[in-house]
Amino acid sequence: xxxxxxxxxxxxxxxxxxxxxxxxxxxxxxxxxxxxxxxxxxxxxxxxxxxxxxxxxxxxxxxxxxxxxxxxxxxxxxxxxxxxxxxxxxxxxxxxxxxxxxxxxxxxxxxxxxxxxxxxxxxxxxxxxxxxxxxxxxxxxxxxxxxxxxxxxxxxxxxxxxxxxxxxxxxxxxxxxxxxxxxxxxxxxxxxxxxxxxxxxxxxxxxxxxxxxxxxxxxxxxxxxxxxxxxxxxxxxxxxxxxxxxxxxxxxxxxxxxxxxxxxxxxxxxxxxxxxxxxxxxxxxxxxxxxxxxxxxxxxxxxxxxxxxxxxxxxxxxxxxxxxxxxxxxxxxxxxxxxxxxxxxxxxxxxx
Amino acid sequence: xxxxxxxxxxxxxxxxxxxxxxxxxxxxxxxxxxxxxxxxxxxxxxxxxxxxxxxxxxxxxxxxxxxxxxxxxxxxxxxxxxxxxxxxxxxxxxxxxxxxxxxxxxxxxxxxxxxxxxxxxxxxxxxxxxxxxxxxxxxxxxxxxxxxxxxxxxxxxxxxxxxxxxxxxxxxxxxxxxxxxxxxxxxxxxxxxxxxxxxxxxxxxxxxxxxxxxxxxxxxxxxxxxxxxxxxxxxxxxxxxxxxxxxxxxxxxxxxxxxxxxxxxxxxxxxxxxxxxxxxxxxxxxxxxxxxxxxxxxxx
Numbered sequence: 001x002x003x004x005x006x007x008x009x010x011x012x013x014x015x016x017x018x019x020x021x022x023x024x025x026x027x028x029x030x031x032x033x034x035x036x037x038x039x040x041x042x043x044x045x046x047x048x049x050x051x052x053x054x055x056x057x058x059x060x061x062x063x064x065x066x067x068x069x070x071x072x073x074x075x076x077x078x079x080x081x082x083x084x085x086x087x088x089x090x091x092x093x094x095x096x097x098x099x100x101x102x103x104x105x106x107x108x109x110x111x112x113x114x115x116x117x118x119x120x121x122x123x124x125x126x127x128x129x130x131x132x133x134x135x136x137x138x139x140x141x142x143x144x145x146x147x148x149x150x151x152x153x154x155x156x157x158x159x160x161x162x163x164x165x166x167x168x169x170x171x172x173x174x175x176x177x178x179x180x181x182x183x184x185x186x187x188x189x190x191x192x193x194x195x196x197x198x199x200x201x202x203x204x205x206x207x208x209x210x211x212x213x214x215x216x217x218x219x220x221x222x223x224x225x226x227x228x229x230x231x232x233x234x235x236x237x238x239x240x241x242x243x244x245x246x247x248x249x250x251x252x253x254x255x256x257x258x259x260x261x262x263x264x265x266x267x268x269x270x271x272x273x274x275x276x277x278x279x280x281x282x283x284x285x286x287x288x289x290x291x292x293x294x295x296x297x298x299x300x301x302x303x304x305x306x307x308x309x310x311x312x313x314x315x316x317x318x319x320x321x322x323x324x325x326x327x328x329x330x331x332x333x334x335x336x337x338x339x340x341x342x343x344x345x346x347x348x349x350x351x352x
Numbered sequence: 353x354x355x356x357x358x359x360x361x362x363x364x365x366x367x368x369x370x371x372x373x374x375x376x377x378x379x380x381x382x383x384x385x386x387x388x389x390x391x392x393x394x395x396x397x398x399x400x401x402x403x404x405x406x407x408x409x410x411x412x413x414x415x416x417x418x419x420x421x422x423x424x425x426x427x428x429x430x431x432x433x434x435x436x437x438x439x440x441x442x443x444x445x446x447x448x449x450x451x452x453x454x455x456x457x458x459x460x461x462x463x464x465x466x467x468x469x470x471x472x473x474x475x476x477x478x479x480x481x482x483x484x485x486x487x488x489x490x491x492x493x494x495x496x497x498x499x500x501x502x503x504x505x506x507x508x509x510x511x512x513x514x515x516x517x518x519x520x521x522x523x524x525x526x527x528x529x530x531x532x533x534x535x536x537x538x539x540x541x542x543x544x545x546x547x548x549x550x551x552x553x554x555x556x557x558x559x560x561x562x563x564x565x566x567x568x569x570x571x572x573x574x575x576x577x578x579x580x581x582x583x584x585x586x587x588x589x590x591x592x593x594x595x596x597x598x599x600x601x602x603x604x605x606x607x608x609x610x611x612x613x614x615x616x617x618x619x620x621x622x623x624x625x626x627x628x629x630x631x632x633x634x635x636x637x638x639x640x641x642x643x644x645x646x647x648x649x650x651x652x
Contacts, residue, residue: 052548072551079552085545089567099553132648150553
C-alpha cells in the first residue's frame with residue numbers, strides 16, 4: 001500500500017469537470033510534480049488533497065487513513081501557496097511558530113523550533129521581521145518553513161515559484177529539493193513549468209483537460225512521451241507529416257525523401273505524424289543515420305544552444321546544436337543536410 | 353542635509369529648464385486646492401483660535417477657556433461624546449456585519465445594491481434626514497401609526513424620536529452606511545489563502561479570526577470607529593432640525609453662542625469650537641495612522 005493513495009478522484013464544478021479519474025499512488029519521501037497548462041486541473045487536484053475542495057467522487061488515503069472528507073486542519077498536510085500567504089500581522093518567527101502554537105507547544109519550544117527552521121531556510125536573522133519587510137524569495141522560504149514546522153506527513157506546493165524572478169526561481173527550486181531530500185518528506189508540487197518539474201521530481205504527472213496523460217520519471221516523460229499532448233507539452237518537438245512506404249522495413253517518405261524508423265509501423269500508404277526532438281538532429285550527413293536535405297530558414301543564438309531551422313519538403317525542423325567557440329554556423333538560405341538516428345524518431349498517436 | 357536650488361536663467365540648459373517648468377506646472381495644478389484650504393480651513397480656524405483668546409472688544413483673555421468649565425458646557429461635551437461614541441460603535445458593529453455578509457458571507461448578490469445605498473445614505477443628513485425620521489418615527493409618523501394600529505404604542509413605552517435614543521437612531525442612518533463603504537475594501541483585502549494557510553496549520557475558523565483576520569482588520573475597524581465618531585461629533589443640522597436644540601450638544605451650543613439669543617457669547621463659542629477642532633484633529637490623526645498601518649498589511 002502506497003503512503004498516499006489517490007483513487008479515481010473526480011471533481012465537477014457545475015457542469016464542468018475539473019478533474020477526472022485522477023489515480024496516483026505516492027511513496028513516502030517521493031517528490032511528485034503535477035505538470036500541465038493552465039486549467040488542466042492540477043491545482044484542483046492539489047486542493048482536494050489539502051482538503052480545500054471536496055471531491056465529487058473518489059478517495060484519498062494517507063498512510064492507510066481515509067482523509068477524503070476530513071477538514072484541512074486535521075489532515076497533517078502542509079501547504080505552500082503561490083502568493084506566500086504569510087500572515088501580515090505576525091513576525092517571521094510567529095508565522096513559522098503559528099502551527100506549533102496551535103498544537104499546544106510552549107512559546108519557548110515554539111521559538112526554538114522556529115529558530116531551527118529559519119536556520120534550515122537560511123534566514124536565521126529574519127525572525128523579528130514582518131513579511132512586508134522581506135523580498136518575494138525570502139517570503140516564500142518563510143512560507144516553506146511555516147509549512148514544515150508542523151512536521152506534516154505530506155507537503156503540497158502550489159506553483160510556489162511562479163511569482164518570483166528567474167534567478168531566484170532557480171536558486172529556490174534547488175533549495176526546495178535540498179530541504180525535501182534532507183527531511184525525506186513526501187512532496188506534491190504543482191507547476192506549469194516543465195523545467196521546474198523535470199529538475200525537481202522523482203516522478204511527473206502530466207495533466208491535460210482534467211485527465212492524467214502520463215505518469216513517470218522525468219527521463220521517461222521526456223524521451224518516451226505516451227501521448228501527442230505530452231510530446232508537445234514537454235520540451236521542443238519537430239513534427240513531420242510522412243507516409244508509410246514499407247511498414248515491415250520501417251520506411252516512410254517525407255515528400256521525396258526517405259526516412260528509416262524502427263519498425264513496426266502502421267499499414268503501408270497510411271499518413272502518420274513523425275516526431276523528433278531538436279537535440280537529436282545534427283548538421284551534416286552521417287552514415288547509418290537518416291539524412292535529409294533542406295534550406296536553412298533561420299539561425300538563432302540562444303547562449304549555450306544554437307537553434308537552426310531548416311525547411312525540409314514541407315516541414316520545418318529545428319536542430320539544437322551545442323554552442324562552442326569553433327562552431328561554424330550556416331547562413332539563412334544555405335542548402336544543408338541534417339541527420340538523426342532511426343531510434344530518435346517516433347510516430348505520434350493522433351490527438352483526440 | 354544639503355539641498356540644491358535650481359535657478360532658471362538664460363544660461364540654464366534647455367532640458368533642465370523644461371524640467372523646472374514641468375515642476376512649476378505640477379505645483380500650479382494644486383494651487384486651487386491650497387487657496388480653497390486657506391480660505392475655508394486655515395483662515396476660519398485661525399480666526400476661531402484668535403477669537404477664543406479675545407473679549408468682545410478685542411482684548412486678550414483666558415476667560416473663554418475658563419468658561420468651558422460651566423455645567424452647561426460640560427454637559428454639552430458629555431452629550432456630544434456619548435451620542436458620537438454610541439452611534440460610532442453601533443454603526444461600526446452593524447455596518448461590519450452587513451459588509452461581512454456581502455463580502456465573505458452568503459449575501460454577495462446584494463453587494464452592489466448595498467454599496468449603492470450606502471453611498472447615498474452616508475451623505476443623507478441634515479434637515480431632510482430629520483424630517484424623514486419625523487415622518488417615519490415621529491409622534492404621528494408612518495411606522496409609529498402602523499405599530500399603534502397593531503397595539504404597539506412606541507411613545508407610550510418610553511420611546512421618543514426627540515430624545516437621546518431617537519437622535520442616536522437617526523444618526524445611525526448615515527453612520528452604518530459609512531462603515532460599510534470603508535470596511536468593505538478591508539474585508540475584501542483578507543486573502544483566501546490566509547484562511548487556508550491557517551486551516552492547513554491546524555486552525556479552526558474561530559482561531560483564524562482570533563489570530564489573523566481580526567488583528568489584520570483591527571486598525572481598519574478602530575480607524576473607522578474614530579471616523580464615525582468624528583462624523584457624529586461634528587453633526588449639527590440633523591440634531592437641530594430633529595430636537596430643536598432641546599438636546600444640549602456642542603455644535604448646538606456653539607450655534608446658540610453665535611446666533612445671539614439670550615446666550616450670546618462669541619468668545620465662548622470660539623473656545624468651544626477650538627475644543628471641537630482639537631478633538632477632531634486627534635480623531636483624524638488617529639484614523640490616518642491606523643489606516644496607514646492597515647494599508648501596509650493589506651497591500652502585500
